[in-house]
Amino acid sequence: xxxxxxxxxxxxxxxxxxxxxxxxxxxxxxxxxxxxxxxxxxxxxxxxxxxxxxxxxxxxxxxxxxxxxxxxxxxxxxxxxxxxxxxxxxxxxxxxxxxxxxxxxxxxxxxxxxxxxxxxxxxxxxxxxxxxxxxxxxxxxxxxxxxxxxxxxxxxxxxxxxxxxxxxxxxxxxxxxxxxxxxxxxxxxxxxxxxxxxxxxxxxxxxxxxxxxxxxxxxxxxxxxxxxxxxxxxxxxxxxxxxxxxxxxxxxxxxxxxxxxxxxxxxxxxxxxxxxxxxxxxxxxxxxxxxxxxxxxxxxxxxxxxxxxxxxxxxxxxxxxxxxxxxxxxxxxxxxxxxxxxxxxxxxxxxxxxxxxxxxxxxxxx
Numbered sequence: 441x442x443x444x445x446x447x448x449x450x451x452x453x454x455x456x457x458x459x460x461x462x463x464x465x466x467x468x469x470x471x472x473x474x475x476x477x478x479x480x481x482x483x484x485x486x487x488x489x490x491x492x493x494x495x496x497x498x499x500x501x502x503x504x505x506x507x508x509x510x511x512x513x514x515x516x517x518x519x520x521x522x523x524x525x526x527x528x529x530x531x532x533x534x535x536x537x538x539x540x541x542x543x544x545x546x547x548x549x550x551x552x553x554x555x556x557x558x559x560x561x562x563x564x565x566x567x568x569x570x571x572x573x574x575x576x577x578x579x580x581x582x583x584x585x586x587x588x589x590x591x592x593x594x595x596x597x598x599x600x601x602x603x604x605x606x607x608x609x610x611x612x613x614x615x616x617x618x619x620x621x622x623x624x625x626x627x628x629x630x631x632x633x634x635x636x637x638x639x640x641x642x643x644x645x646x647x648x649x650x651x652x653x654x655x656x657x658x659x660x661x662x663x664x665x666x667x668x669x670x671x672x673x674x675x676x677x678x679x680x681x682x683x684x685x686x687x688x689x690x691x692x693x694x695x696x697x698x699x700x701x702x703x704x705x706x707x708x709x710x711x712x713x714x715x716x717x718x719x720x721x722x723x724x725x726x727x728x729x730x731x732x733x734x735x736x737x738x739x740x741x742x743x744x745x746x747x748x749x750x751x752x753x754x755x756x757x758x759x760x761x762x763x764x765x766x767x768x769x770x771x772x773x774x775x776x777x778x779x780x781x782x783x784x785x786x787x788x789x790x791x792x793x794x795x796x797x798x799x800x801x802x803x804x805x806x
C-alpha cells in the first residue's frame with residue numbers, strides 16, 4: 441500500500457516534468473527575440489513584488505507601455521502572472537487612444553487666442569457694415585495685431601452662423617443718429633372709476649426721442665384717424681426740424697393718415713409686426729406715466745385724466761431728472777441748473793419744495 445501511495449504521488453511530478461520538457465523543446469522553435477521579450481515581460485511583473493508580505497506597487501506608465509510593446513513580439517496570454525487579462529487589454533486600449541490623439545493633433549498655423557476671437561466677434565457685431573478686410577485692417581493699424589482676413593471671417597460668425605448677419609446698420613443706430621428729428625407716438629388706455637369698458641379713455645402721447653420731451657398729449661374716448669391727424673398738426677407746425685414720425689401698426693394709423701403726414705413734410709416709420717421694442721422710447725414713457733402717475737390715482741372722467749396728465753407732463757418736461765440725457769431735464773430752457781458746490785448747501789441759500797399732484801412727487805430748487 442505504501443509503495444502504491446508513493447507511486448501515486450510521483451505521477452503529478454512526472455507530468456510537470458514532461459510539460460517542462462515539452463516547453464523546453466518548443467523554445468527551440470521560437471526566435472531569440474521572442475524569448476528575450478517574454479523574459480523581460482515576466483521580470484516586469486515580478487518587479488511589482490519587491491518583498492514578501494508587502495502590498496504590490498502600482499504599475500507606472502512606463503511599465504505599462506513596455507509590457508504592451510513586448511506583447512507584440514510573443515504570445516502574451518500565458519505569460520500574465522500578476523495582471524489580469526482585462527487590465528492588460530485596458531492598458532493596450534489606452535495606449536492606442538494616446539497614439540491616435542497624438543497623430544490627430546492640429547497642424548498648420550496655431551489657433552487664434554480666445555480673447556482675440558471674442559474681440560473679432562465683438563467688432564463684427566458692433567459694426568455690421570464692416571467686412572473681414574476692414575476688421576483685419578483695424579486690428580493691424582490700430583492694435584498692431586497682424587491677422588489675415590480669411591482668419592477674421594472664420595470668427596466673425598462663430599455664434600450666429602452663416603447667413604444670419606445683415607450687412608446694414610442696426611435700428612438702434614438709426615434711431616440714435618436721427619434722434620433729434622424723430623417723433624415717437626403711441627396710444628394707451630386709462631380706466632376710470634366705474635371700471636367698465638364703456639368708460640375707458642385713450643391717451644395719445646407724442647415725444648421727442650432725443651430730449652425725451654413730451655411734445656403733445658391728449659385724451660379721447662373715441663380715437664379716429666381724423667382726430668389723430670389733428671393732434672399731429674398741433675405738433676408739426678414747421679417751427680421744429682422734425683423729419684420722421686415713428687408709430688406702430690395700430691389700425692388707427694391708417695393709410696390716409698400716413699399720406700397726410702407725408703404731405704406735412706415728414707417720413708413715416710412703421711414698426712415691424714409685434715415688435716414693441718422698435719418703439720422702445722415711447723413704450724418706456726407710457727410705463728413711466730403709469731408707474732409715476734396713473735397707478736396712484738383714480739380718474740373720474742376725461743377732463744380729470746387731462747388735468748392730471750397736464751400737471752404731470754409739466755413736471756416730466758421741466759422738473760423731473762432723466763438718466764438718459766446724462767442725467768438731465770428734457771426742457772433745459774425752463775430749468776435753472778445750480779452750480780456744483782460739493783456736498784454742502786451754498787451759503788445764503790435754502791431749498792424750496794414744490795408739491796406735484798397733491799404731494800405724489802416733489803420738486804426742489806435753491
